[in-house]
Amino acid sequence: SMAFEMSMYSRWWMDHIAKSLLDIRGRPKSRVHALDRQYVGQRGNPDWSGVRIQLPWWNYMIYGDLETLKKAYPSMCEFCDFILRNRVMDGVLREGYGDWCAPMSDGGYVMCRAPFTNTALWIHLLDIMAEVAEKIGRLEDVARWRTVHNESRQAARRVFYRPEIHAFDDASQTAGVLALAFNLVDGDERTAVFDSLTNRIVS
DSSP: OOTTTTTHHHHHHHHHHHHHOOOSSBSSSSSSOSSSSSSSSSTOOHHHHHHHHHHHHHHHHHHHOOHHHHHHOOOOOHHHHHHHHHHTTTTEOOOOOTTTTOTTSSSSSSOOHHHHHHHHHHHHHHHHHHHHHTTTOHHHHHHHHHHHHHHHHHHHHHHHEETTTTEETTHHOOOOHHHHHHSSSSSHHHHHHHHHHHHHHOO
């Protein structure tokens, strides 16, 4: 993005995403894509539609574009509210693409299951939302997103963490990486979870 000066394109894309209101299935209520060949927002899960949150944040992190971040914030909130109303059950998201297109030597797939990947990504997006709210001065929202983040993180740990083997969900490499990258691991567990992941990669 930095090499190709993508800020202008990103702002154009974010504007189209913001106009694409999601229906209860997670699909836009109307086709607004300028090229008229795909839905913006798609299925309404973090592993696809999470771009509503990621793209404005990345644009800010790379270009320091605070005004675009402020403009995108209502769309970001809309997506989070949609997820909370329609996708989260007991703190976990059950559907999504999972470890999409993860390769195996025989040409098949090693799939980290969708409930874990999407829940982990959702927690990461909530962390971004709290950061964004703080950056744009929406301090009343910071507490809200932190609360939802902490509740979701606790639910994910309760459902997916396997302390007996220091791993998450199916103990796949993807699960270990996501847990470490998205801060699902408590401080005193990090070394054990990292060592467990390293051993699986080596073996």
